[in-house]
Amino acid sequence: xxxxxxxxxxxxxxxxxxxxxxxxxxxxxxxxxxxxxxxxxxxxxxxxxxxxxxxxxxxxxxxxxxxxxxxxxxxxxxxxxxxxxxxxxxxxxxxxxxxxxxxxxxxxxxxxxxxxxxxxxxxxxxxxxxxxxxxxxxxxxxxxxxxxxxxxxxxxxxxxxxxxxxxxxxxxxxxxxxxxxxxxxxxxxxxxxxxxxxxxxxxxxxxxxxxxxxxxxxxxxxxxxxxxxxxxxxxxxxxxxxxxxxxxxxxx
Numbered sequence: 001x002x003x004x005x006x007x008x009x010x011x012x013x014x015x016x017x018x019x020x021x022x023x024x025x026x027x028x029x030x031x032x033x034x035x036x037x038x039x040x041x042x043x044x045x046x047x048x049x050x051x052x053x054x055x056x057x058x059x060x061x062x063x064x065x066x067x068x069x070x071x072x073x074x075x076x077x078x079x080x081x082x083x084x085x086x087x088x089x090x091x092x093x094x095x096x097x098x099x100x101x102x103x104x105x106x107x108x109x110x111x112x113x114x115x116x117x118x119x120x121x122x123x124x125x126x127x128x129x130x131x132x133x134x135x136x137x138x139x140x141x142x143x144x145x146x147x148x149x150x151x152x153x154x155x156x157x158x159x160x161x162x163x164x165x166x167x168x169x170x171x172x173x174x175x176x177x178x179x180x181x182x183x184x185x186x187x188x189x190x191x192x193x194x195x196x197x198x199x200x201x202x203x204x205x206x207x208x209x210x211x212x213x214x215x216x217x218x219x220x221x222x223x224x225x226x227x228x229x230x231x232x233x234x235x236x237x238x239x240x241x242x243x244x245x246x247x248x249x250x251x252x
Contacts, residue, residue: 021117021185021186021187021188022053022054022185022186022187022188023183023184023185023186024050024053024055024184026046026066026082026083026084026182026184027081027082029044029046029049029066029082030043030044030066030068031044031066031067031068031082031083032044032065032066032067032068032093033067033068034067034068034083034093034180035093036085036092036093036094036095036177037092037093037094038092038093039090039091039092040061040063040065040087040091040092040093044065044066044067045063045064045065045066046063046064046065046066046084047062047063047064048109051104051106051109052106053106053188053189054103054104054105054106054113054188054189055101055102055103055104055186055189056101056102056104056109057084057099057100057101057102058100058102059086059087059094059097059098059099059100060086060087060088060089060094060097060098061086061087061088061089061090061091061092061094061097062087062091063087063091064084064085064086064087064099064100065084065085065086065087065093066082066083066084067082067083067084067085067093067180068082081182082182083123083180083181083182084099084180084181084182084184085097085099085175085180085181086098086099086175095175095176095177095178095179095180096175096176096177097175098172098173098174098175099172099173099175099181100170100171100172100173101118101170101171101172101173101184101186102169102170103115103168103169103170103189104189105191111191112138112169113169113189113190113191114137114138114166114167114168114169114189114190114191115168115186115187115188115189115190116164116165116166116167116168116187116230116231117162117163117164117168117186117187118133118135118162118163118164118168118171118184118185118186118187119160119161119162119163119183119184119185119186120133120160120161120173120181120182120183120184120185121158121159121160121161121181121182121183122150122158122159122161122175122179122180122181123158123178123179123180123181123182129149129150129176129177130147130148130149130150130176131147131148131149131150131159131161131173131174131175131176131179132145132146132147132148132161132172132173132174133145133146133147133161133162133163133171133172133173133174134146134163134171134172134174135163135164135165135168135170135171136168136169136170136171136172137167137168137169138167138169143163143165143166143167143168144163144164144165144168145163146161146162146163148161150176150178150179158183159179161173166198166230166231166243167198171186187231187233188233188234190229190233190234196251197247197251197252198230198243198247199211199230199243199244199246199247199248200247200251201214201215201228202214205250205251206249206250206251207244207247207248207249207250207251208248208249211244212241212244214228215228215236215240215241215244218236219236219237220235220236220237221235221236228240230243231243
């Protein structure tokens with residue numbers, strides 16, 4: 001009986017996820033007036049300011065706009081704060097243009113990295129239209145999506161959008177005309193590897209004992225490529241073992 005209890009406790013400790021989280025603090029940045037159609041001044045253009053956290057931002061104008069918090073009110077605070085908006089090809093603030101987050105190696109921005117979870121809030125002034133947050137892997141395939149109809153008029157809170165999954169290399173928020181975004185949180189990105197079926201490290205179309213052996217052989221390391229570090233926290237451990245066990249059997 002004691003051995004059984006010990007085994008359960010050990011497995012519980014092994015499979016508990018513990019990926020660190022990062023957030024983008026945009027409030028100290030100089031925001032432009034919250035006026036769609038206005039040119040975005042250079043100081044309010046956001047591209048690689050968060051490269052140190054492994055993320056680049058872009059939109060149709062090549063950069064994302066930082067809008068100062070006049071009329072942008074957030075769920076987490078009773079104070080006005082900055083928000084992000086897309087830009088059109090002319091470099092003007094445009095809330096119908098996408099806000100794109102691309103995960104990269106901070107030391108080599110042309111090298112793709114990936115995260116496992118991402119969330120943001122839109123401000124609380126909506127028009128009742130549909131907005132979306134879509135996560136893609138390094139091959140451009142959709143990993144996860146969150147599509148909602150925004151509040152119509154002024155609501156008590158903003159709307160949260162969240163996506164999760166293995167190998168999220170890019171996240172795209174598509175607004176509907178009024179939504180700035182902020183309160184952006186994601187699991188720390190790590191090197192992205194092309195694993196078509198989560199858990200299938202051998203590439204034989206099955207998640208089985210061979211893949212379990214690969215996990216155990218890589219235990220405690222960063223995983224290499226193809227990566228056994230499925231949750232992207234930098235170490236092959238119980239959280240990654242849980243991916244293999246959950247996916248056991250034939251790949252979809």
